[in-house]
Each structure stands twice: as structure tokens, then as C-alpha cells.
Amino acid sequence: MNLFVKNRKRYYRSKAEINVVPYIDVMLVLLVIFMMTTPVLEQGVEVDLPAANSQQLDFTNEQPVVVSVDKKGRYFINIGDKRKNLDANIIIARVAAAISLNPKIQVMVKGDKDVAYGKVVELMSYLKQAGVEKVGFVTQSPDLK
Structure with a gap:
């Protein structure tokens, strides 16, 4: 990796690079944390539902x-x-x-x-x-x- 690049006018200038690998590592860790905590979130209040034979509804577009x-x-x-x-x-x-x-x-x-x-x-x-x-x-x- 060249830290200095020779220019046409024959003087050296530093080449700045940003290392993004640590940022990607942090983002992957955050993604894993969110994926693990999302199913744990409660969906409303706990209710003991009555049992009945019924048809399953399909909520494709939005939640009811x-x-x-x-x-x-x-x-x-x-x-x-x-x-x-x-x-x-x-x-x-x-x-x-x-x-x-x-x-x-x-x-x-x-x-x-x-x-x-x-x-x-x-x-x-x-x-x-x-x-x-x-x-x-x-x-x-x-x-x-």
C-alpha cells in the first residue's frame, strides 16, 4: 500500500484512505443484536384466548x-x-x-x-x-x- 503517491510535478503527497472494516464489524454486531431481540418484544397485552375452530386470516398489507x-x-x-x-x-x-x-x-x-x-x-x-x-x-x- 502506497502511503505517498508521486504526482506529475515530482512532489509527494499523502494518500488518505478510510478503513471501513471496523465499521462493518460494528454494523454486523448491531444487526445480530436486533435480530435476536425482535422476537422477544411482546405483541400487546397477554390474554388467555378461548379455543375455537376458525379460519386463519391473511394480513398481507398491514397489521390489523x-x-x-x-x-x-x-x-x-x-x-x-x-x-x-x-x-x-x-x-x-x-x-x-x-x-x-x-x-x-x-x-x-x-x-x-x-x-x-x-x-x-x-x-x-x-x-x-x-x-x-x-x-x-x-x-x-x-x-x-
């Missing part, structure tokens, strides 16, 4: 809006802070905003199997207020139990 009800009857949504208990007005506003951005977005209800039936019906009325016309229910396949 998932509103969850835990066994204590608290509401959660997969938009924004997923671990924060939300009241009805916030649920209605966030779902309505998602529908205004994409009228064809799918809305799913993920209810715990031990939650009171009235809480799911209450959630359905909130979704109707937000402008949702069709709602899907998330269940767990009996084979996976």
Missing part, C-alpha cells in the same frame, strides 16, 4: 387494529402504548383515526376467555361508535393448547 380485553375487563389497543390501560374515549378515538387513515383496515377483538361477556359487548359498542362495520375475534386453535 387489535383491541384486547384482559380478565380484569381492562381495554388495550395495539396502537401506541400497548401496556397502558385505556378508557373508552381513547379506544374510540384511536380506532376512528385508524379507520380514517385506511377505511379497509381490519379490526380484531382479542378477549380473555375468563372476561365477563358484558365487557366484550361493551367493547363492541365502542367499536361501533368509532365507525367499525366488521369485527373479527381472535381465538386460539384447540390443537395449540
Whole structure:
């Protein structure tokens, strides 16, 4: 490797090179770290789903809006802070905003199997207020139990 290059006028000038190998090593390490931590991230609130024979849906373009009800009857949504208990007005506003951005977005209800039936019906009325016309229910396949 030449550190000095002879120019036409017969004087020497230093040739600057940047060694990028250490940067590539750092980027590969970061890539591996992100690949390992991504599956660990939780997808919403933990809900014990009821078992039912149902059809698997295909979400090719975008993720659906998932509103969850835990066994204590608290509401959660997969938009924004997923671990924060939300009241009805916030649920209605966030779902309505998602529908205004994409009228064809799918809305799913993920209810715990031990939650009171009235809480799911209450959630359905909130979704109707937000402008949702069709709602899907998330269940767990009996084979996976």
C-alpha cells in the first residue's frame, strides 16, 4: 500500500484512505443484536384466548387494529402504548383515526376467555361508535393448547 503517491510535478503527497472494516464489524454486531431481540418484544397485552375452530386470516398489507380485553375487563389497543390501560374515549378515538387513515383496515377483538361477556359487548359498542362495520375475534386453535 502506497502511503505517498508521486504526482506529475515530482512532489509527494499523502494518500488518505478510510478503513471501513471496523465499521462493518460494528454494523454486523448491531444487526445480530436486533435480530435476536425482535422476537422477544411482546405483541400487546397477554390474554388467555378461548379455543375455537376458525379460519386463519391473511394480513398481507398491514397489521390489523387489535383491541384486547384482559380478565380484569381492562381495554388495550395495539396502537401506541400497548401496556397502558385505556378508557373508552381513547379506544374510540384511536380506532376512528385508524379507520380514517385506511377505511379497509381490519379490526380484531382479542378477549380473555375468563372476561365477563358484558365487557366484550361493551367493547363492541365502542367499536361501533368509532365507525367499525366488521369485527373479527381472535381465538386460539384447540390443537395449540
